[in-house]
Every structure is written in C-alpha cells, then in structure tokens.
Amino acid sequence: MYIADLENLIIHDMSFVRYECRSTKIPADKKKKIYNISTVKRMVATEHKPKFNGCQYCMSEYHTFDFTKIFN
Numbered sequence: 001m002y003i004a005d006l007e008n009l010i011i012h013d014m015s016f017v018r019y020e021c022r023s024t025k026i027p028a029d030k031k032k033k034i035y036n037i038s039t040v041k042r043m044v045a046t047e048h049k050p051k052f053n054g055c056q057y058c059m060s061e062y063h064t065f066d067f068t069k070i071f072n
Helices: 037-044
Strands: 002-005 010-013 031-034
Touching: 002 037, 010 037, 031 037
Parallel strands: none
Antiparallel strands: 002 010, 002 031
C-alpha cells in the first residue's frame, strides 16, 4: 500500500517506511491510500495534474529532483 501526501504531493511506500519519511506526521485529512503500483506510476507521470513525486527515502526510483529550487 502507498500513502499520498496531498499537501506536499509526495507518495510514500508503506512496505518500506524509513524514519526520514515522516509519513506518520501527515494529517489524516491530507492522506490518500493507493493500493497498486500502476496508480502510483500514473500519478508520478509528467502529464498528471497535480504532479506527485516519490519520496526520496522510500521511493527513490520515482523521485525527481527539481534543480530550479537550488537557485531560488
């Protein structure tokens, strides 16, 4: 199962939870349960609005780093 953080637009893998994820700090009204990987792939795709990002700790294969944030 996966948890989507609707506030920060980050998806966490609940089978590989890390301390750094802080997925327990997500408010209950900002959580969405996702049950299969195909839905996660669709939400991470570039044409999905809003664009979700994989967690850099538990879903690093779906995490994309925004290099424009470095220069702001």
